Amino acid sequence: MIDRIPILRIRDLLLVSIQADLHDILVEQLQSDILKELERKSARGLVLDISALNILDTYTARAFVHTAQMARLMGTRTIVSGMTPAIAMTLTEMGFSAGGFETALDLESALTALSTQDTDEE
Amino acid sequence: MKTTEHAAAQPTATADTTPIESTATGSDASIGFPAAKILDSLSDPIFVKDLRHRWIEGNSAFFSLLQLSRDQVLGKSDPDFFPPEQVEVFWKNDDLLFASAQPSENEEKLTNAAGQVRFIWTRKFPLFDDHGQVIGLLGVITDLTPIKVRLEQAVRLESEVAEQQRVISAQSALLGRLAVPVIQIWEGILLLPLVGELSSQRSEQLTERLLEAITRHRAQFAIIDITGIDSMDAGVAKGLVKAVQAVALLGCRSLMVGISAGVAVQLVRIGVDLAGLTTHATLQQGLEFAMKQLSYAVVRK
Numbered sequence: 001m002i003d004r005i006p007i008l009r010i011r012d013l014l015l016v017s018i019q020a021d022l023h024d025i026l027v028e029q030l031q032s033d034i035l036k037e038l039e040r041k042s043a044r045g046l047v048l049d050i051s052a053l054n055i056l057d058t059y060t061a062r063a064f065v066h067t068a069q070m071a072r073l074m075g076t077r078t079i080v081s082g083m084t085p086a087i088a089m090t091l092t093e094m095g096f097s098a099g100g101f102e103t104a105l106d107l108e109s110a111l112t113a114l115s116t117q118d119t120d121e122e
Numbered sequence: 123m124k125t126t127e128h129a130a131a132q133p134t135a136t137a138d139t140t141p142i143e144s145t146a147t148g149s150d151a152s153i154g155f156p157a158a159k160i161l162d163s164l165s166d167p168i169f170v171k172d173l174r175h176r177w178i179e180g181n182s183a184f185f186s187l188l189q190l191s192r193d194q195v196l197g198k199s200d201p202d203f204f205p206p207e208q209v210e211v212f213w214k215n216d217d218l219l220f221a222s223a224q225p226s227e228n229e230e231k232l233t234n235a236a237g238q239v240r241f242i243w244t245r246k247f248p249l250f251d252d253h254g255q256v257i258g259l260l261g262v263i264t265d266l267t268p269i270k271v272r273l274e275q276a277v278r279l280e281s282e283v284a285e286q287q288r289v290i291s292a293q294s295a296l297l298g299r300l301a302v303p304v305i306q307i308w309e310g311i312l313l314l315p316l317v318g319e320l321s322s323q324r325s326e327q328l329t330e331r332l333l334e335a336i337t338r339h340r341a342q343f344a345i346i347d348i349t350g351i352d353s354m355d356a357g358v359a360k361g362l363v364k365a366v367q368a369v370a371l372l373g374c375r376s377l378m379v380g381i382s383a384g385v386a387v388q389l390v391r392i393g394v395d396l397a398g399l400t401t402h403a404t405l406q407q408g409l410e411f412a413m414k415q416l417s418y419a420v421v422r423k
Contacts, residue, residue: 081373085333088371092364103373105340110373 005030007037012044013114014076017107019052027063034067038074045114046071049107051082058094065100078102081110167263170249175199175216178258187265189236205233215246216259223248223256229266241266302328304335310342311412313405317350325361329368336374343412344369347405349380359394366399375400375415379408 005026008015014037016030034046048064050056068078081104104110158181161168167184169177176199185192188203200209211230219226227245234240242263249258302324307313314332332344346362348354354362362378369376379402381389389396402408413420 079373083371083373085330085337085368085372088333088368089329091371092368097367099370103371105337105342105373109340109342 002026003029004033007033009037009041009043012042013111014038014043014046015049015107016047017049017052021053021055022060024059027060031063031067031070035070035074038071038076042074043076046076046078047104047107047110047114048078048080049082049110050080050087051084051106053087054084056083056087056091058091058096061091061096062100068101077114079104079110079113082106167261167265169261169263170258171216171261172258173220173256175213184263187232187234187240187242187263189234189238203235208232215244219246219248219259220256223250239267241270302331304331306335306339306341307345307409308413308416308418310340310416311409312336312339312341312344313347314344315347315350320351320354320358320361322357322361325358325365329361329365332365333368333372336369336372341374342416344374344376345405345408345412346376346378347380347408348378348385349382349405352382352384354385354388354392356392356394359389359392363394363396363399375412377402377408377412379403379405 002020003026005016005018005020007030008017014034016034018030020026022030037043038046046068048067064078064080068080071078079102083103102113104113161181162183164181165183167187168181169184170179172178176197177195178197180192180195182192185195188195190203195203200212204212208231211228215226215228215230225245225247227243230242230244232240232242243266244264245262247260247262248256249260251257303315305313305315312332312335314328316328332346335341336344346365348362366376366378377400381401400411402411410420
């Protein structure tokens with residue numbers, strides 16, 4: 001069992017590729033790791049890539065929303081990328097609305113979105 | 123001894139119910155009524171065979187089952203009337219009973235003199251002499267043919283219904299696919315033209331297909347065109363909103379175009395949460411907006 005998810009820093013971006021199914025403790029650990037890293041050195045953007053995930057519960061989704069809100073307070077824009085159709089359908093079925101964080105089709109479009117300076121937020 | 127009791131018990135039971143018109147009361151009637159007549163009024167065929175498989179007695183129902191007269195049958199045996207394979211079955215069951223002296227029951231096939239095939243349920247009981255030796259058997263037959271025919275009809279009907287059901291569901295799946303086309307009209311832009319009646323089931327289906335198409339085409343915009351829809355109920359409206367939310371989770375933006383006045387009124391009355399829904403009046407405007415967002419310029423030369 002993985003107890004920590006690595007956070008990569010590429011210039012002024014943080015990249016988190018989540019490849020193991022998440023459990024509550026791991027999610028909390030990830031959140032605090034991200035915030036500590038941002039505190040250590042600020043970043044312009046944060047990408048959470050979940051393209052390898054098959055399952056995502058609403059608890060984790062809400063945790064992502066909270067992480068995005070906290071990162072925003074610290075001056076970082078968060079994008080969740082690579083959600084599969086199955087997860088998207090399940091989350092909406094469970095009444096989870098998409099407003100909480102920005103999304104991108106895949107890692108590439110997330111990086112493109114972050115590199116364009118103009119922030120076209122909804 | 124016990125079989126004679128058994129044989130006697132049955133007619134008495136029927137005698138209580140059959141001759142209602144007889145003036146005498148219950149017990150008197152069974153005394154004055156000949157056993158043969160009682161057996162003849164029974165619709166179930168009954169027969170008696172000796173150890174050499176010859177019929178030595180039978181009721182009228184038995185003879186009419188065979189389509190033969192009493193005189194033709196008595197003293198004869200199975201090979202005189204039945205095809206060899208049936209005789210084999212009958213005799214085998216007879217011999218088993220003679221050897222074991224135990225009652226038996228079997229489902230059998232019988233072809234009578236008229237060539238009709240009957241499905242019968244035969245119960246056979248051993249007949250004993252005074253010394254307890256088996257001297258023959260008593261057979262009681264229930265003709266299952268009508269039940270069998272009805273059962274077969276029911277089974278056939280059931281399989282026909284299942285077949286029809288299968289065709290219907292295959293057709294509705296086909297219609298569902300036909301009814302929800304997803305078209306890539308420009309690089310990164312998908313069009314979902316909705317026409318006709320939307321059901322909750324269909325709106326779920328279109329969500330699935332739309333999401334699948336978005337990931338396949340790596341689309342950044344999905345335009346949902348509902349010009350062809352003139353009325354919408356709460357379930358469908360919520361389904362569409364869910365579709366839009368799911369699309370957003372993928373990282374794709376959705377536009378809804380072609381909302382008619384009627385649908386606009388309905389959407390507001392239903393109280394659907396329309397925040398986060400980008401709308402444009404026509405497909406052209408929607409497409410223009412999406413292309414502009416993707417940094418395409420449409421210029422007339």
